Amino acid sequence: MQMFKQRLHEKIYCFSHPVPTAFVGSFNPSADSPEEFPDIVSEIGDHRVAHNLLVEIRDPRLVHCLLEHARSLHRNGPWLPLGLGPRAVRDCDIGDTQLHFWPRFGAHPVERLLKRYGAGSRVRIAASHISNRASVACLRRLARRGANIEIAAEHTERRVPRAVELQLAREGIAFTRLGADANVPMHLKFVLLENSEGRHAVFGSFNWTAQAYWLNHELAVITRDDDVFEALDRHWTTLRQPSPERGQP
Template structure:
């Protein structure tokens, strides 16, 4: 890539970058250390400024986004895990399954992966070994360890204290399948349902992901799918954690209307910078499970500049502090907490933005808090795909309607965007 070439030229032309190698005298440690430190700083600065783009479209006309799947109280219980289960069971010998996930308590789904491996499917699975609720994955991981998955299992290990506080978690949710055509499902869903008493207690603590609000979006652009599969392979190779300093980790993978961002990365403010550009006449709808810190400030700024912002957030203050709600309300943001009679979670992380008649969507595993921005392994997707924006906006309206709103505020936008999508077909 051009950025790599420029980086090599920049480092080569730095004092000591190459000339010291030609010297007949042994260089001092300081003379070696100075360009090395400067080189690291230059790479860091370059990644922060440039964010090299990797175009993977390859001239194809196939869409980048396929089906959008939702879970929630209005859907059959387990609809997203049943989707994954059916795809695993349908995968024939010689094909591949590549997954990375955070919570994994579903023993039936784990057994399906074991069975797939035994019948000749290449299964690569990377799982967090130390989720926030310690031991939550222990039962399924014991099953998977015993089976081995033909060396396809990687469990991200916990680091010893105090390093554990800075290590982050494997929080990405990637479910890629090579058959019947290459696709990758990306979003917020963890297969965290369980059937025994211990699993039931864990589900009560973390929320019932099989019945609560979640989303999985089908990525169909071949280059994007390959990038996601490669990312799972890199996670497996590196023990479930990837350094933020590599150029590959900091690249933006683009196929026409859709971009992938992998975390941890040096440049973290992807959504926040989008929000910084919003003002009068722009509109935003978002269903967000975790909201703290810089994202709150960016939303405040957008509201002050005149953007119309409508949010549904999780009901717990651990995920969304009341101070954040009060600050946003003071700026005119319409924000409501999602509360369900059965305690079901609203685990979505979706943004839909209308800006000067253009539609932008964000989704993925990224929570809008410190750990996700700076520590965790995450996936964030940005897309200007209009059918995707329409599907996410309709889902926001469904959640809005569930909260007993008299007038669903997204309905006029849905009618307008729906007409444009139909006209484009």
């Protein structure tokens, strides 16, 4: 079935000049003029106006890992699963920042991180897709451990079903949908976590869906970099501000 087809969903943009750098996040190049693939844009929306994110990475070790990963995909094509065979690219860990690639076996890196948070923690999630039962169960358990959770999600119920919203709201999770006022795609994918021990920021291409968990080629960056956290914190504040068209967020 098409819904179970493996997809290359990572967004990695590598440049050699003026210095080696890479951009990763959620932005899809789309909506050319004239548009070559109108059916695709109809499905994903015009990302020139969407809520979206790209983060510039300059650390040479991370850039090298991302570049080698991109070259491997171009050279060999997608594969299943990560970690098997000579072509597989491993996760990259430089201490304060880790790159995690999918498809993979084992525990979900973001969910594994969430398990470290509980009572007294603040967790903010911007998500375009939330539909996986395991994801919903993970967030419900996090709320029951006493974490203060806020979610800003895509406005369409196709990407975030109403049933998911109700399940999370019953756990006391603050839930907001974005983009409906002007039919703007909400394609952000990041998480901000805070507790007495410190802060983490998570961003990349990953969705909270079974497709992303088990089939897609995805990327998540987990970092303790203060500059990244504070930039995403400022953007979260912007997202939560009322707009003249919308009234209240």
